[in-house]
Amino acid sequence: MQLVRQKGKLRAYRVRAALVSLVVAALGSGCAAEGPPEAPRSARPAAEKEARRGPQAQKPDARKAREAAGGGSAHREKAAISQKARAAAAKKWGLERTPLAAPPPPAVKPRITTRKGFEVKGGEGLPPVFTTVPTKEKIVFLTIDDGAEKDPELLRMMSDLRIPYSAFLSDYVINDDYGYFEKMRDGGVALHNHTLNHPYLPGLSYAEQKREICGQQDKLEKRYGSRPRLMRPPYGNYNKDTLRVAKKCGIEAVPLWASEAFPDHMEWREWDRDLHPGDIILTHFRGEEDWAGSMPDMIRRVMRTITEKGYAVARLEDYV
Numbered sequence: 001m002q003l004v005r006q007k008g009k010l011r012a013y014r015v016r017a018a019l020v021s022l023v024v025a026a027l028g029s030g031c032a033a034e035g036p037p038e039a040p041r042s043a044r045p046a047a048e049k050e051a052r053r054g055p056q057a058q059k060p061d062a063r064k065a066r067e068a069a070g071g072g073s074a075h076r077e078k079a080a081i082s083q084k085a086r087a088a089a090a091k092k093w094g095l096e097r098t099p100l101a102a103p104p105p106p107a108v109k110p111r112i113t114t115r116k117g118f119e120v121k122g123g124e125g126l127p128p129v130f131t132t133v134p135t136k137e138k139i140v141f142l143t144i145d146d147g148a149e150k151d152p153e154l155l156r157m158m159s160d161l162r163i164p165y166s167a168f169l170s171d172y173v174i175n176d177d178y179g180y181f182e183k184m185r186d187g188g189v190a191l192h193n194h195t196l197n198h199p200y201l202p203g204l205s206y207a208e209q210k211r212e213i214c215g216q217q218d219k220l221e222k223r224y225g226s227r228p229r230l231m232r233p234p235y236g237n238y239n240k241d242t243l244r245v246a247k248k249c250g251i252e253a254v255p256l257w258a259s260e261a262f263p264d265h266m267e268w269r270e271w272d273r274d275l276h277p278g279d280i281i282l283t284h285f286r287g288e289e290d291w292a293g294s295m296p297d298m299i300r301r302v303m304r305t306i307t308e309k310g311y312a313v314a315r316l317e318d319y320v
């Protein structure tokens with residue numbers, strides 16, 4: 001993580017590609033400090049940006065169709081009311097600015113494809129792996145991983161603020177209190193797969209990966225009543241078997257992340273160290289013994305970045 005912080009030094013690199021692969025590698029370990037680093041990928045920033053913003057972008061007529069269907073004015077009215085409540089909640093929870101309201105969800109979900117450089121050989125037809133959802137809206141998605149810290153304040157804060165987020169859960173850290181995530185689910189948060197034991201998946205056989213991924217599918221379905229559609233591999237590491245196994249047990253998409261939030265800073269995957277429409281933000285269920293603040297501190301910090309940059313947080317499951 002040192003790499004990302006040495007902004008000044010990194011800027012001096014003449015070859016942008018070198019910079020990108022460094023940042024990607026540094027951020028790749030995001031899920032946990034103890035994790036193995038992400039395998040270097042061929043980073044082609046310009047081409048990637050083209051690919052991200054080009055053909056996958058949401059059809060421009062999607063919004064028109066939505067408004068024609070009568071969703072427009074009703075949504076605006078509702079949104080105004082909930083923005084008032086959100087402003088009061090922002091004050092209560094110590095946010096500097098009121099989080100912006102997300103636009104209504106698209107009538108049709110965008111077509112998502114694997115990010116360039118993130119493909120596996122022969123992976124056609126397998127769940128897409130991506131870090132940004134194709135959209136032109138100024139929205140980002142908040143995803144929280146693992147599940148070690150179970151801070152009741154987080155549940156209250158997020159429901160007061162009406163900020164959507166998605167949880168990617170690993171059984172070995174949630175199994176001492178499944179009830180916490182039941183409350184989270186009851187608050188409208190979707191619970192997704194992050195394996196049983198948080199292993200480095202490419203180091204496992206097909207059968208072992210199946211146990212980790214499908215085992216967690218079964219467990220989450222049994223505990224929480226619905227089978228996840230999304231899976232995030234620990235540390236962002238995967239291979240073809242990971243995606244084959246995931247597809248086999250009901251996973252439709254594999255969202256990674258474009259940036260990572262901490263209570264005191266952000267870490268960025270992209271060379272421009274900025275947010276982009278549709279970016280997925282990763283953070284973790286961690287407490288003050290693991291990082292420089294509480295879960296509410298982390299939310300205050302990441303929301304400051306998101307709101308200052310003019311973005312709203314949207315619900316990942318509305319787009320994926």
Ligand SMILES: [Zn+2]
Nearest residue numbers: 031145146234
């Ligand atoms: Zn993790």
